[in-house]
Amino acid sequence: MRIHDLVIHESDAARIDAVLLRFLSDSSCLAALLIDRSGQPLAEAGTARTLDVGSIGALAAAAFSSTAALARLLGESEFSVLFHEGVKESLHVSTVDDNTILLAIFDERTTIGMVRLFARETCSSVGAILAETRARPRLVGVLAAPLTAEETRRASDHRPA
């Protein structure tokens, strides 16, 4: 299995944001996060309160990956939906494509059935956009030219406080 790099151009980001916002409106979810299965966040919507998107992405991708591995042990290709029910808020995770998952955070203002219904449509729409983005050139505009040694040094210079 080959994992491909991903680039999200500004026009694609706007289209993805629009789809996620429509999903929030239709499903009454609190927040939606688009996460690469390697754990990296791609887009978010509705995160009114501050969420630690980086940590959520890493943990959700790990949970989804380990569940997929479990599914394979049981002879399934994967479990395409994950649902974690909390006291106040719950989490619904569904497959967008081979590399991407959609996280929906919701509370008692909606139901798992509504979330599932609209998540399916959203995954399909976002998947179509991502298929287009994967075909676009990666390094354009200011990133088209190779870095200078100084640029590389500064971008990789982690220093203790």
Place this chain on the structure above:
Amino acid sequence: MSIINYAARVINFKVVYYGPGLAGKTANLQYIHRCLPEDNKGKMISLATGDDRTLFFDFLPVSATGVRGFTTRFQLYTVPGQTHYNMTRKLVLRGVDGVVFVADSQWDRLRDAVESFRNLDDNLKEYGLALATTPHVIQYNKRDLGAVAPLDYLEYLLNRGARRVPAFEAVAVDGTGVFDTLNTVSRMVLVKEFGQTQEARA
């Protein structure tokens, strides 16, 4: 697998600290987390067993100065080193851009290091990657202990590919070699992604 987001002006890379159990992978991340300024780090997450052995992974997002108006984020992960957690190691390697191989320098841990190195190569292949073309560095850890193998011998065991990769002596618990290791693998990942001008290589 790097992700470039032109809208958010963020570039994400994934760096995995790999190696046998108890080699010091988590100690590397803990030191980085302890020492980096608040602005350059996120929360560190450790999924560990009751006795502090890594069960799934440790995760720490860090960033340095950006490039051309983009923030460069490096998501640092460790894998569980224990042999029987191979399926988990494979999951953590998904989408990796750079690898730090952490080896325990002690004589009686060398066999584990060699086995883990082979295991890394095998697991990368599952994702269509080759160690030779994946940016990686080797860290010989625990150099402060008594019964450690000499550097030449460690290099002979672990750094014998067609092109030798950067290698560092380290004592991760006190930070020796930790940032040299991180900065070098970060640089290699950036150069692989963007290339570097000819004059700069001189």
